[in-house]
Amino acid sequence: MAERVEYPISVRLPGYVVRKIDELIEKREFRSRSDFIKFAVTFTLGQMMLEEAKELARSLREEEIREESEGARERLRKGEFEDEGEEVKEILREVEREYKKLMGAE
Numbered sequence: 001m002a003e004r005v006e007y008p009i010s011v012r013l014p015g016y017v018v019r020k021i022d023e024l025i026e027k028r029e030f031r032s033r034s035d036f037i038k039f040a041v042t043f044t045l046g047q048m049m050l051e052e053a054k055e056l057a058r059s060l061r062e063e064e065i066r067e068e069s070e071g072a073r074e075r076l077r078k079g080e081f082e083d084e085g086e087e088v089k090e091i092l093r094e095v096e097r098e099y100k101k102l103m104g105a106e
Helices: 015-026 033-059 063-078 084-103
Strands: none
Touching: 033 063, 033 084
């Protein structure tokens, strides 16, 4: 698994936002403000990436989609995909765990 490096950053938030985050912590939805902010940023980035992918998909012609699909299947069959996304997969698993906690599934 890829080494996970975390970088400390400073963020200024309005008081009402901090109070809402603290309420979620009190309800044990998150362990800390930092955990909430990691979740919120990761979730937002995922949403933005999804929207970007949708926009790209809308711009492709059916023939291009078919060619990309066939090319991807061929590379998959040959084993040409490298597992470069382990860190992304771990982030997605973490987001899923946090989501389940929010929904009361954990």
